[in-house]
Amino acid sequence: MRDSIFALATAPGRAAVAVVRLSGAHVGEALRVLAGPLPAPRMASLRRIKAADGETIDQALVLWFEGPASYTGEDSAELHLHGGRAVVERVLQRLAQLGLRLAEPGEFTRRAFENGKLDLAQAEAVADLVDAETETQAKQALDQLGGALSRRYELWRETLLEALALLEAAVDFPDEDLPEDVAARAHPALKTLLVELDEALADAERGRRVRDGYRIALIGAPNAGKSSLLNALVQRDAAIVTATPGTTRDVIETPLVLGGYKVLLADTAGVRETTDEIEGEGVRRARQWAAEADLRLWVVDGSSNDSAWREAQDLVTASDILIVNKSDQPSADISIDFGGQRIGCSTWNTEDMAMLSRTLEMRVIADLSGADFPAATRMRHVESLTEARACLQRAVTTDPELVEVAAEEVRLAARHLSRITGRIDPETVLGKVFSSFCIGK
Incomplete structure (x- = not known):
């Protein structure tokens, strides 16, 4: 039997309320010792939380969730304590005395996945929702948690399985009374799916940008006014501004929200030839950040x-x-040969800066908004999509006489799609997925 676990689910430090979560087979027993008879499931009950000697540690709201009707699928509970550090520390120490252990990062959600409460894509959405800084990030995470991503992958997987059934029928029952073109009948659906995967991969960056932030690099020569422009856009002194060329030696990333989307605006070192080793490294970093930016x-x-x-x-x-x-x-x-959009401005002119902010906001919205939920929100998804697409491409271009080869490629494509939701081989990705979670989630 696995350990029963506990963790502080709210931020550490002084607060009005602190929530401690518990999960595992021994939670009910520990809760009876700690707070008396179990409350009715999903009903908050005011209880005295008792120390080992019977002394009252706190008066708290206690909630009991009997498995499998809980977040983790196990017997679970929540203690809504007063948020003073002394109270929280004593309750956590008491839980450890009762045989529970502190949860590892993401362990509650990992148990929810292992008990079939969430698939892997939904579990990732939990972490994204906790980390969401903007409305659009929260919406994308909620859609994914609600199964939007999983449903798309499941539809694709079903298409592959239907095509696979036709291919395997041609392989396994060649002497049966089947249509001669039974294997060929799989190709239209496979070709349509190949187009959909191409579209999904072309759109994959949008999901990543919404989740991680749209990257805008300020680049140019020393003393062009990049740092002043950054400060004017974010409306605070985020970068040092002097008349000395080469003041900015490193990339200064500043987050802001434009059109409801998270944006990372970066002030970079002035680009020029230099023999100064430190400034040269700053120029190298400026070039690298600019090369990876979504907009310069x-x-x-x-x-x-x-x-x-x-x-x-x-x-x-x-x-x-x-x-x-x-x-x-x-x-x-100045005569500059440049085919893109040009904007003249002064950082001292509020109307100029308002106009530039609106221009950037419209650009971010145009690049990140889309009619459909993105088919990928993490690099792991992109890698599996790419592998599935490669298998599918080989399947539709295989010699018609080699039906067994085409069937195997379709089977592999289905496996790659299944890895995204954790239908198969979850252990190969679980550690990577849940290591980024906070403790208590």
């Missing part, structure tokens, strides 16, 4: 006649935005 804002000093802006030109594409900065100062004669 190429900041150019509109008041300078030098050609320092050319150093960062190789980092941008026509889908990025050119910011001609310092429009409050006398304009220089």
Whole structure:
């Protein structure tokens, strides 16, 4: 029999209320010792929480969830305590004395998965919901927790199994009275599914961006005004601003919310040739962050006649935005060959900054909004989709005479899709999935 576990489910520290969760076969017995007779299931009951000598530790609300009708599928309970540290510590020590142990990160949700309460994609959604910082992140996590992702994968898997049945019929019953084209009948559904997987992989980045944040890099020459622009956009002094070129030596990431989406705005070191080892490392990091960003804002000093802006030109594409900065100062004669959107602004002009914020908000919404729930929200999903797609591609291009080979490829494709929800081989991914959870969830 596995251990019974407990954990503080609310944030540590002083608070009005602290919630302690318990799960396992011995929870009912421990709860009787701690707080008297078990309350009616799912009904809050005010109880005295007692120490080993009978002294009252706290007056708390106690809830009892009899398995399997609980989050974990096991006998479970919650103690809603007063949130003082002394109270919480004494209750946790008392639970340890009663033979329960402190839960590992994600152990409650892992038990829910192992007991069939959630599939693996839904379990990941629990962690995403806990970590959600924006409305759109929370909505995506809730949709996934509600089974939107799992239902899509299950539909694809059913399509593969139906096609597999046709292929295996041709292999296993060649002498039976079956249509001659029974194997060929599987191909239309497989080709349609191949198109859907291609579309899903093309859209996979959207789910990742919503979950992890849309990355915008401020790039340009030293003293172009990148740090001032960052501070104006986030409306606080997040980056140091001086007249000395090369002040910014590292990437400064600042989170903000645009259009309901999480955005990571990064101020980077000025891009230029340098013999300074520290500044050179800053330039290398700036280039790397820019290369991985979803959008680059190429900041150019509109008041300078030098050609320092050319150093960062190789980092941008026509889908990025050119910011001609310092429009409050006398304009220089700059001719830049750039096919993307251009915006002139001054960080001192509130209307300019409001206009730039609106432009960025519309861009983020356009890139991240979509009619359908994304087919992947984590790299693990993308990897399984890619592997399934490769198997499916081989299946539809296999010689028609080699039906056994096509059937095996379809079977492998179904296995790759099943790994996302944990239908098969869950142990290969469980540790990785649940290691990122907080204790108590």
